[in-house]
Amino acid sequence: MDEMRIVMTPRLLRLRRLVIGEVSRFPELARALFENGPQRSIQSLAIVISKLVQRGLLSAPSPAVAATTLNWLVLAAPVNEAMLLGDDAIPTTTAMKAHAAEATRVFLTAYDSDTAA
Template sequence: MTNPVETRMTRKRQSILAAATELFLQRGFLATNMDEVAAMAGVSKQTVYAHFGTKEALFLDIVTGMTGVAGDELEEQVADPVDGRPIEDFLKDFAEQQLAIVMTPRLMQLRRLVIGEAERFPELGKRLHAKGPRRSIDRLRKALAHYRERGDVEARDLRGAASFFNWLVMGEPVNDAMLLGDQAIPGPDALRAHARESVRIFLSAYGRKQ
């Protein structure tokens, strides 16, 4: 049976996280205070502190959660390579889904926020990197190992090749959105075209030589 007390606590925690996420993304860390978080969440300030302890801990929890959700979604959307699936199909699927998931105003706002607070909270950058780029690169490395065994990839340094593909896909779109604002996020057709061109370039360098 569901425990009513645990259910209420979970609901309050989710309300706090949702409110704090909106405020942090809109105002930044320093301009957000716990009174505002409590008011927006519909709980007392004591409840906020009971769940998270400090504003810093709440902030870290949000960064970890948002980047983790994006990584989880990519794993759900793109199946690991299996025998018979062409490498080009896998890489196109991976690149297109990664761009669709990451290139959103919300995640770009989070990236800007983390960069702005990186010196104050060095742990932020580490968490964003671990849950974001490093997770994607590690998964790509494992996929490329599968395709190297099949003879579809020629690369001694699989992690280097995976990193190259990751940033070939993400580099320009992310950089433009970070520096030029959300209006610089490409539309779906442009993102798909960029993903496919990234795959073509990558396979020209690392694919099986005829």
């Protein structure tokens, strides 16, 4: 939840908009933002997911794919809304928590070790 609040700060959203708008002029800046933002979070999630798979709590043939899925289930809708509609579209903490809880529920249903094919 803390990472979601960080991603959804007006300052970071403005930086993201700026970098996306200038990606063709400054691709190295876009790559740095990606590597130190989404990619780093996904790698951290993949480590946790791998440990949960080893313990038999999740079924994920590829922890990296599962981590990517979880990351974007949680962040895609609120980030896209705020990116396109501006800072006034940043959800409240309560709304972020509810969205993250639902995204996590969906993820756990998909990767449940008891029901996975």
